[in-house]
Amino acid sequence: MTLTEYDDYVAYSQQHFEEGLIRAGFTKDDSGWRGTIVHSGGATEVLIKLRSRYPFQPPRVVPIDSDAVAWSWHRELDGALCLIAEDDHEGLWWTEAPAFLEHVTAWFEQAAAGWPDDRPDLDLDRYFKPSDDKRLYLYDDLTRYPSGFVRFRPAANNLMRIGGGTKPAKSSKHSKDRFGYVADLGDVDVPPRSWDDISGRINPSVDLDRRIRKHTIEIVVLIYSRGSHDGAITLEVWPTETGGIAVRRLSSGADTDAAKAARxxxxxxxxxxxxxxxxxxxxxxxxxxxxxxxxxxxxxxxxxxxxxxxxxxxxxxxxxxxxxxxxxxxxxxxxxxxxxxxxxxxxxxxxxxxxxxxxxxxxxxxxxxxxxxxxxxxxxxxxxxxxxxxxxxxxxxxxxxxxxxxxxxxxxxxxxxxxxxxxxxxxxxxxxxxxxxxxxxxxxxxxxxxxxxxxxxxxxxxxxxxxxxxxxxxxxxxxxxxxxxxxx
CATH class of the missing domain: 3.40.50.720 (NAD(P)-binding Rossmann-like Domain)
Incomplete structure (x- = not known):
C-alpha cells in the first residue's frame, strides 16, 4: 500500500462511517456527531467523535448530560463510554456505523441491567491523572501493612521501594524518603475518582486528611478488590490552596513472587x-x-x-x-x-x-x-x-x-x-x-x-x-x- 492509497483508505473509512451516522439521524457540529441512542432504559443523547487514529482506533462516545448516565467501571475518567476492551481490537469492525451503534446500544442495555457477569478488570489507575513524579513505586505483600504506615525509599533504576515505617511526626525537607499509608477500600463496585470518594471508605480514626494537610503523609496505597480479584494503586496526595486534597496516580507495581510468576x-x-x-x-x-x-x-x-x-x-x-x-x-x-x-x-x-x-x-x-x-x-x-x-x-x-x-x-x-x-x-x-x-x-x-x-x-x-x-x-x-x- 502506497502513502496515497493509505490516505485514501483513511478518508474513505471516515466518510463511510459518517454517512452511516447520517442515515441513523446524527447531525454534525463543531464538537462531533450528535444523536440519540434508544435503549430499554430510555433514550440518551450522545456525542460521537472520530479520534486522530481512526479507523485504527474506535470512535469516542460521550453522553451529552454526563450525570444522566450512572458512573461505573465502564466509563472513562472524562465521562466517555468504555466501549471496547483492548483485546477486542481485531477486524476494525467499528468502521461500520450500524454495527458500532448497535454496540453502543448494548452498552446502555448492560448499564441499565447493572452489568451482569461483568469482567473484573483491575484498572483503577485509569480513573486518576498521572503524577509528574515518573519514578516507579514498588510494593511487596501489602497484607504486611494492614491499615498501617509505610515509607518509600529511593533505590537504583529510578525506583522507590516500600518498607515498614512509623507514622512521621513531621516532614523533613532534606529527606528523600516519602511516607505513606496503606488503606483497604474493600470491594469497589464504583471506581473512585477523587479524594472525597476515597476518604469516605477509609477508617476515619486515622485522620489521614489532617496528616496530608500537614505534609506528613504524601503517598496513599489503596488495596481493593473486584469479586475474587485483588488490586492495588499508589497515589500521591497533597493539600490544595482551596482546602481540598489533590490526588495523582503514581506508576507502581507489585514486587512479589506471585507477580513475577503470573506470566x-x-x-x-x-x-x-x-x-x-x-x-x-x-x-x-x-x-x-x-x-x-x-x-x-x-x-x-x-x-x-x-x-x-x-x-x-x-x-x-x-x-x-x-x-x-x-x-x-x-x-x-x-x-x-x-x-x-x-x-x-x-x-x-x-x-x-x-x-x-x-x-x-x-x-x-x-x-x-x-x-x-x-x-x-x-x-x-x-x-x-x-x-x-x-x-x-x-x-x-x-x-x-x-x-x-x-x-x-x-x-x-x-x-x-x-x-x-x-x-x-x-x-x-x-x-x-x-x-x-x-x-x-x-x-x-x-x-x-x-x-x-x-x-x-x-x-x-x-x-x-x-x-x-x-x-x-x-x-x-x-x-x-x-x-x-x-x-x-
Missing part, C-alpha cells in the same frame, strides 16, 4: 514441583535452562565441563561478566541475579557425564533429563540408561550449520518409531572459521536458531513433565525454509 503460563503451578537435569549448558542448553525456569520449573541440576569464552557470548545466555567461569556456575548466577529461582534449588556439576552410574543417578533423581550436548556418546549413554530404567530423556541438537534442529524423545513413547537419522543438507561455507584450541571449525549457527530450538525443546520437555507429550518421538525442523517435519 509464566498456565502450566507453571504444575511445573514448580518438578526437578529437571540439563546436561550441557552451552548455547542451546543455557537457553533451555532459562526458559524452563521462566516457565515455572524451580529445581534444576546443571552439568557441563566447559568454561565461558568470549566467543561464546553471542549465542549464550550469560554476558561478559561470566567469561572465565564454568558454564554451569555462570548460568546459575545469571538465574539467581534475575530472581527467577533460588540458588539453593540449583545444583551444579562442572564435569562431563562419563559414567553409567551417574546417568542412572540423574535419571532416578529427576523427573526429566534434557540432553543438549550434541555429543553422540553422551546421548547414547543417557538413552541406554533411560531404557533400562523405563524413563525418558529429551535430547536436542542444532544441525547443518543452524539451518535445522532435531529433538528426540528417547526412548519414544508407546513403542513409537524413533525419528529417522538426520542427513547433511547444507554445504560448508567457502571460508570456514577456526578458533585456537578447537579442532573443528566454528559453527555458523545464528543466535535466533539457538533460541528457536531451545523454545521447541522446552515445549517437548514441559509436555513430558505434565504428562501431555507433544509427540511420542520428537520433532525435526528445517529452519532454512520454515518447514516442520514431525515423524510418527
Amino acid at each position: 509464566s503460563g498456565q502450566l507453571a503451578p504444575e511445573l514448580r514441583g518438578r526437578r529437571v537435569a540439563v546436561v550441557g549448558v552451552g548455547a542451546l542448553g543455557s537457553f533451555i535452562v532459562d526458559i524452563l525456569v521462566r516457565s515455572g520449573v524451580q529445581k534444576l541440576t546443571l552439568l557441563d565441563s566447559d568454561v565461558v569464552m568470549p566467543g561464546n557470548l553471542v549465542r549464550h545466555l550469560v554476558g561478559p561478566e561470566a567469561v572465565g567461569r564454568s558454564k554451569v556456575k555462570a548460568v546459575k548466577q545469571h538465574l539467581i541475579d534475575r530472581g527467577g529461582i533460588a540458588g539453593a534449588d540449583i545444583e551444579v556439576i562442572d564435569h562431563a557425564l562419563t559414567s553409567g552410574d551417574e546417568a542412572v543417578e540423574l535419571l532416578t533423581d529427576h523427573d526429566l533429563v534434557v540432553n543438549a550436548t550434541a555429543d553422540f556418546a553422551t546421548t547414547a549413554l543417557l538413552h541406554v540408561a533411560a531404557r533400562a530404567l523405563s524413563r525418558r530423556i529429551v535430547s536436542a541438537a542444532i544441525q547443518n550449520g543452524g539451518t535445522s534442529y532435531r529433538i528426540d524423545v528417547l526412548p519414544p513413547l508407546d513403542g513409537a518409531e524413533p525419528l529417522p537419522p538426520s542427513s547433511s543438507v547444507v554445504d560448508q561455507p567457502e571460508s570456514e572459521l577456526f578458533e585456537a584450541g578447537c579442532g573443528s571449525p566454528i559453527s555458523p549457527t545464528p543466535p535466533y536458531a539457538v533460541i528457536e530450538a531451545a523454545a521447541a525443546t522446552v515445549r517437548h520437555a514441559v509436555g513430558l513433565l505434565v504428562d501431555r507429550p507433544l509427540h511420542p518421538a520428537g520433532e525435526t525442523r528445517d529452519l532454512s525454509i520454515g518447514e516442520v517435519r514431525s515423524h510418527e
Whole structure:
C-alpha cells in the first residue's frame, strides 16, 4: 500500500462511517456527531467523535448530560463510554456505523441491567491523572501493612521501594524518603475518582486528611478488590490552596513472587514441583535452562565441563561478566541475579557425564533429563540408561550449520518409531572459521536458531513433565525454509 492509497483508505473509512451516522439521524457540529441512542432504559443523547487514529482506533462516545448516565467501571475518567476492551481490537469492525451503534446500544442495555457477569478488570489507575513524579513505586505483600504506615525509599533504576515505617511526626525537607499509608477500600463496585470518594471508605480514626494537610503523609496505597480479584494503586496526595486534597496516580507495581510468576503460563503451578537435569549448558542448553525456569520449573541440576569464552557470548545466555567461569556456575548466577529461582534449588556439576552410574543417578533423581550436548556418546549413554530404567530423556541438537534442529524423545513413547537419522543438507561455507584450541571449525549457527530450538525443546520437555507429550518421538525442523517435519 502506497502513502496515497493509505490516505485514501483513511478518508474513505471516515466518510463511510459518517454517512452511516447520517442515515441513523446524527447531525454534525463543531464538537462531533450528535444523536440519540434508544435503549430499554430510555433514550440518551450522545456525542460521537472520530479520534486522530481512526479507523485504527474506535470512535469516542460521550453522553451529552454526563450525570444522566450512572458512573461505573465502564466509563472513562472524562465521562466517555468504555466501549471496547483492548483485546477486542481485531477486524476494525467499528468502521461500520450500524454495527458500532448497535454496540453502543448494548452498552446502555448492560448499564441499565447493572452489568451482569461483568469482567473484573483491575484498572483503577485509569480513573486518576498521572503524577509528574515518573519514578516507579514498588510494593511487596501489602497484607504486611494492614491499615498501617509505610515509607518509600529511593533505590537504583529510578525506583522507590516500600518498607515498614512509623507514622512521621513531621516532614523533613532534606529527606528523600516519602511516607505513606496503606488503606483497604474493600470491594469497589464504583471506581473512585477523587479524594472525597476515597476518604469516605477509609477508617476515619486515622485522620489521614489532617496528616496530608500537614505534609506528613504524601503517598496513599489503596488495596481493593473486584469479586475474587485483588488490586492495588499508589497515589500521591497533597493539600490544595482551596482546602481540598489533590490526588495523582503514581506508576507502581507489585514486587512479589506471585507477580513475577503470573506470566509464566498456565502450566507453571504444575511445573514448580518438578526437578529437571540439563546436561550441557552451552548455547542451546543455557537457553533451555532459562526458559524452563521462566516457565515455572524451580529445581534444576546443571552439568557441563566447559568454561565461558568470549566467543561464546553471542549465542549464550550469560554476558561478559561470566567469561572465565564454568558454564554451569555462570548460568546459575545469571538465574539467581534475575530472581527467577533460588540458588539453593540449583545444583551444579562442572564435569562431563562419563559414567553409567551417574546417568542412572540423574535419571532416578529427576523427573526429566534434557540432553543438549550434541555429543553422540553422551546421548547414547543417557538413552541406554533411560531404557533400562523405563524413563525418558529429551535430547536436542542444532544441525547443518543452524539451518535445522532435531529433538528426540528417547526412548519414544508407546513403542513409537524413533525419528529417522538426520542427513547433511547444507554445504560448508567457502571460508570456514577456526578458533585456537578447537579442532573443528566454528559453527555458523545464528543466535535466533539457538533460541528457536531451545523454545521447541522446552515445549517437548514441559509436555513430558505434565504428562501431555507433544509427540511420542520428537520433532525435526528445517529452519532454512520454515518447514516442520514431525515423524510418527
